Amino acid sequence: MSASGxxxxxxxxxxxxxxxxxxxxxxxxxxxSTLRSWFLTTDHKRIALLYLASIxxxxxxxxxxxxxxxxxxxVPNGAxxxxxxxxxxxxxxxxxxxxxxxxxxxxxxFGNFLIPLMIGAKDLAFPKLNLTSWYVFMAGALFTLVSVVxxxxxxxxxxxxxxxxxxxxxxxxxxxxxxxxxxxxxxxTGLNFVVTIHTMRAPGMTWFKLPIFVWAHYATSLIFLxxxxxxxxxxxxxxxxxxxxxxxxxxxxxxxxxxxQHLFWFYSHPAVYIMVLPGMGVISEIVPxxxxxxxxxxxxxxxxxxGLASVTFFVWGHHMFVNGQSDLASLxxxxxxxxxxxxSAVKVYNWTATIHKGALRLDTPMLYAMGYIxxxxxxxxxxxxxxxxxxxxxxxxxxxxxAHFHYIMVGGTVLAFLGGLHFWWPKFTGRMYSEPWGxxxxxxxxxxxxxxxxxxxxxxxxGMPRRYATYPAEFQLLNVLSSAGATILAAGYLFPMLYLVYxxxxxxxxxxxxxxxxxxxxxxxxxxxxxxxxxxxxxxxIPYDYPIQAQESRDQHG
Amino acid sequence: xxxxxxxxxxWPAAVSATATETDLLILAFTVLTLLLTVPxxxxxxxxxxxxxxxxxxxxxxxxxxSNLIEISWMLIPFLLTLxxxxxxxxxxxxxKNPPPDAMVVEAIGRQWMWKFQHPTGQSEINNLHLPIGQPxxxxxxxxxxxxxxYLPAVRMQVAALPDRYTDLWFKADKVGTYHLYxxxxxxxxxxxxxxxxxxxxxxxxxxxxxxxxxxxxxxxxGRALYEAYGCAGCHEPGSAVKAPSLAGLYGSQVKLTDGRxxxxxxxxxxxxxxxxxxxxxxxxxKQVMPSFAGRIPADELGxxxxxxxxxxxxxxxxAADATPPGATR
Numbered sequence: 001m002s003a004s005g006x007x008x009x010x011x012x013x014x015x016x017x018x019x020x021x022x023x024x025x026x027x028x029x030x031x032x033s034t035l036r037s038w039f040l041t042t043d044h045k046r047i048a049l050l051y052l053a054s055i056x057x058x059x060x061x062x063x064x065x066x067x068x069x070x071x072x073x074x075v076p077n078g079a080x081x082x083x084x085x086x087x088x089x090x091x092x093x094x095x096x097x098x099x100x101x102x103x104x105x106x107x108x109x110f111g112n113f114l115i116p117l118m119i120g121a122k123d124l125a126f127p128k129l130n131l132t133s134w135y136v137f138m139a140g141a142l143f144t145l146v147s148v149v150x151x152x153x154x155x156x157x158x159x160x161x162x163x164x165x166x167x168x169x170x171x172x173x174x175x176x177x178x179x180x181x182x183x184x185x186x187x188x189t190g191l192n193f194v195v196t197i198h199t200m201r202a203p204g205m206t207w208f209k210l211p212i213f214v215w216a217h218y219a220t221s222l223i224f225l226x227x228x229x230x231x232x233x234x235x236x237x238x239x240x241x242x243x244x245x246x247x248x249x250x251x252x253x254x255x256x257x258x259x260x261q262h263l264f265w266f267y268s269h270p271a272v273y274i275m276v277l278p279g280m281g282v283i284s285e286i287v288p289x290x291x292x293x294x295x296x297x298x299x300x301x302x303x304x305x306x307g308l309a310s311v312t313f314f315v316w317g318h319h320m321f322v323n324g325q326s327d328l329a330s331l332x333x334x335x336x337x338x339x340x341x342x343x344s345a346v347k348v349y350n351w352t353a354t355i356h357k358g359a360l361r362l363d364t365p366m367l368y369a370m371g372y373i374x375x376x377x378x379x380x381x382x383x384x385x386x387x388x389x390x391x392x393x394x395x396x397x398x399x400x401x402x403a404h405f406h407y408i409m410v411g412g413t414v415l416a417f418l419g420g421l422h423f424w425w426p427k428f429t430g431r432m433y434s435e436p437w438g439x440x441x442x443x444x445x446x447x448x449x450x451x452x453x454x455x456x457x458x459x460x461x462x463g464m465p466r467r468y469a470t471y472p473a474e475f476q477l478l479n480v481l482s483s484a485g486a487t488i489l490a491a492g493y494l495f496p497m498l499y500l501v502y503x504x505x506x507x508x509x510x511x512x513x514x515x516x517x518x519x520x521x522x523x524x525x526x527x528x529x530x531x532x533x534x535x536x537x538x539x540x541x542i543p544y545d546y547p548i549q550a551q552e553s554r555d556q557h558g
Numbered sequence: 559x560x561x562x563x564x565x566x567x568x569w570p571a572a573v574s575a576t577a578t579e580t581d582l583l584i585l586a587f588t589v590l591t592l593l594l595t596v597p598x599x600x601x602x603x604x605x606x607x608x609x610x611x612x613x614x615x616x617x618x619x620x621x622x623x624s625n626l627i628e629i630s631w632m633l634i635p636f637l638l639t640l641x642x643x644x645x646x647x648x649x650x651x652x653x654k655n656p657p658p659d660a661m662v663v664e665a666i667g668r669q670w671m672w673k674f675q676h677p678t679g680q681s682e683i684n685n686l687h688l689p690i691g692q693p694x695x696x697x698x699x700x701x702x703x704x705x706x707x708y709l710p711a712v713r714m715q716v717a718a719l720p721d722r723y724t725d726l727w728f729k730a731d732k733v734g735t736y737h738l739y740x741x742x743x744x745x746x747x748x749x750x751x752x753x754x755x756x757x758x759x760x761x762x763x764x765x766x767x768x769x770x771x772x773x774x775x776x777x778x779x780g781r782a783l784y785e786a787y788g789c790a791g792c793h794e795p796g797s798a799v800k801a802p803s804l805a806g807l808y809g810s811q812v813k814l815t816d817g818r819x820x821x822x823x824x825x826x827x828x829x830x831x832x833x834x835x836x837x838x839x840x841x842x843x844k845q846v847m848p849s850f851a852g853r854i855p856a857d858e859l860g861x862x863x864x865x866x867x868x869x870x871x872x873x874x875x876x877a878a879d880a881t882p883p884g885a886t887r
Binding site: 338348374390462 | 568569570576579580583584587591594595598599601602605606609610611612615616617618619624627628631632633635636639640642643645646647648649650651653654669702703704706708710713714715716717719720721722724737739740741742743744745746747748749750
């Protein structure tokens, strides 16, 4: 019944053995080793690693900017740096983290690597388009970073007009152009995933045998395809207004600044689900594997992914309750926003029910998954505070919002990303990481995260506005606490970077399936061969075919 | 300058009935949040311990039909939270409909100051004095980018838009001085675009309007301009730029680089602010001051120079804008 004694099997306990060059399997990592073979590869797994390396670099840049922000906020009067420097630091933190880390994070790395493996395909539908999307992404991101090198941007990641089009004297144009270009990379990735999932599934891999990870990426791809063109349009109009003074958003030229907010949030609210849905996909793979139990309510969880992706298109107006939108619009958007709670609750309760009566192993990925559930629940419910009109009038644009979206976007994406990174690390690299260090990192991040962001709920409720370089002295204690927490969080992020890189050379070699997990990606070797499977994989009888079956499997498959 | 808070507060002051009801709504929502989250957290922790691999535990199917559970845990939290939608919406609609007898105060936001004008014509910058027991309607607009006027003590904020008026109304019933902020990011000095709102008894307010308001309001407004235009950032003691102090400058004799001596009068101050590197440079330091020509309107320049006139000695600087009587927390 349980998997005891077989975690990783014999290979996991085997001492490190030098790799023999004779008889090595032609896995995707070792198939070719020239730089050219990496930078011109069309193998989805190599492209995933290109993305992984790039977004890790961007994460470091974004994290350093966050450190600067938290450092500045230790003292109330802004004595450490000028207001201008502070504004540039939080702008870069937001721009880099949202557009160059959170949005591509799980889809571009894990999605790229795993979707073909999970559906039994040998690659994505358009391998060259996939490589193109990485180059587009890098070009856009580097374009934006040029603006940082030249002197920075101070508009905030939201680029509200007319501050961004007429009043800011910083390097707004290169930043805007870069972000616009990166959007095309999202569109290409989304297109590739949708076509792949529709047309490349192995024989027998029906829609209701797909892992939730694939469902989540299908839903995410729909948002990429439908919402990204809107932000692209909005940003191009912003660029045109700044460069040529056309009157779209700036009232000085006859424009409407609230129009930009509508266009911006029509994309940027769904973008939250671009970040959150893939994370939910990751958690839906980890929880059953470490409980050795079928995912509870599989069909409900699958539908909830599509449900979330749909509902998220109808709630953008909740970002504008105090921004001069009509009261009727505010009432409608408030009501619709409460609907997001339904599919979110489905996911959380189903993960909890999956653990019930399972055979649980508290390894690193599972610790991250449990931390994720805690943070996501708090982040989600505080979102309902913000959706409540009268409460929003008080806490809009305060630190309450900062705390809320960090619980959702860091709790909901970074923890899932790190959980998934540990879970699939053996598959990506063929090496095992250090389990004790992994657990330490998961606990440190959970602790550091809460010490950093929980005080911000209180700060916001007390009335501290966000994006403040200086603040009244009575807010100092909570700010110092938050900055102290950020130090713990930074240490928590540093550990995986060190021991995961260490494992690349010194980690134990990984077996094909170290976790006794189900899913086609575990049927092939670690790391997989270039075309994923040496022989066609056998599609399982039911999804999540774990030793312990939930009662409801009769309802769905009987 | 700021209201005094010696210790950490965990609950912001509330000065209106709407603010108190908003607090109640938030409190009730927090109770619901705990009801919805604590069972999940307890269950996850309990299951994680009870059902650890290798533990002796009953793992037989529990025999509950899942569709029923699924639908109940979708709908029950949703319906519970909908109560809060209705409650929040009612309070919001109330706060969006000012009574017809509300006193209208004009508010103008610009980078980076708030200008308020009372119905009787007096105006003030960054600070706002208001009577209690009287509905107040703030009629708000921006001169440049989007700002937002935020008064935490009444639990309200609304955007100041460059192209159209927005409104915010409340009725305070407690005297005191509280923070007033800009809550929509508006550029470099966003975080210093604010001051305080002082709620006063109606009699004190009338008194303030006729006496203190006219006199102190002018000096305080000048000082606010002195800070808003960044003069204080260089000319106050302890600044990195080490520009000369302006305290006591008005009326004194100033030695120029070319050897002449002039009296620091209105005309010379005006010249120095609008054209700092002209032919009447003061000696004794490198000139780094930017020109304010075109940045500062004529009426504000007058108010600023009036402040400099009254800025006689360093000690007088802080005393000049002491809050009027009856305005303590």
